[in-house]
Amino acid sequence: MKKTILWSTVPLAIAMFSYFDTSKAFDFETLVFQVTMPGIDEELMFRAILLGLLLKSFKDKFTIFKINLGNPSVLFVALLFGLVHGIHVSNNLKVGFEFVSFSGSFTFGYIWGWVTLMSRSILQAVVSHNLTNFIMSLLRMVN
Template sequence: MQIILIKILILLALITPILILSFDWGKKNYKNLLLFLLIYFVWSFFNSPLYEGIFGIDFISSIWNWEGKIFAFIFSILFVFIFRKNISENNFFTLKQNAKSLKYTLSVIVLITLLSATFTFFSEEKYELDFDTLAFRLTMPGLDEEFAFRGLMIAFLLPSLKPAFTVGNLRFGNPAVVVTAFLFGLVHGISFTYNLPIMFDYFAFTYTFIFGLIWGWMLLKSRSIVMPVVSHNLNNFVVTLLTMIK
């Protein structure tokens, strides 16, 4: 339990400078900022062995964290209903798409999937065909992570942060997207156990940070969670399938 809490706090410490620099001190919307932290804690809890150790929940025989992802997804849906007033101006939980964005988002989905597939095809990664893994990669990461990181976290941060993140004359786009993408990258890039020091996977961080930016852009462009979920699951499935059949 301690090791998980330490990781949560370390990641929060790493994103704190960005939050301070981009926080809209005129609005002082602390409540939404606290809700952002709350969904991060809840998501981290269910995406770790901690929840299983406390509740003893393990009803799916798999190497993957089906239970944790399912419970995290359910809690994200509960958050949408409980805090719907807080995200009323940025409620991305709709099937309706911004018609003007459709061709751009679809083009980006095709492009990044092809790029990921090409990179994977020429990589040395090779795994045995496993339908449990394919089913998991096709469904859970996109639903769980996009609902939490893009759908909720960005919705909570938008009213709390400035409309644009700038350092001097440099402009880094929407701070809510940058913060969540940075946190998304850290979650996938940093790992440590009881016996090993903190390990940082530069490739995993960079890869997921860039995709976090892209999916955040899709969310704001389409005004819907649909495209980020589709892109996330499609990309995961194609990449995983290629490592098994090439």
């Protein structure tokens, strides 16, 4: 339990770098949204439903060159989570890809997937996800 709580705080620590990102105007509605919804709906979709289904489909251990990478379903769900956040479609239907958004979301998704798997609950991932989004938004607003 201590290990999963510790890993749940890693995205929060990384979120502190949002202070150096482009600033945005203060918006209380955005902060309320970020502290409630994304963690709930995304964690339910990616970690509860998708991860739960894939855990039953894949083997428990995945090894490459004698290195145990754990369950591949966590990696697969993190990849999908990163792609959902990295691929953007503009108003004129032009598709774009932002590597920074993808890599950050992939990393956070992998951590939250691992935390969900080890704790057997999405509660820590939901709280960590919501707080991470809230801190990232707030730091951009006070910048």
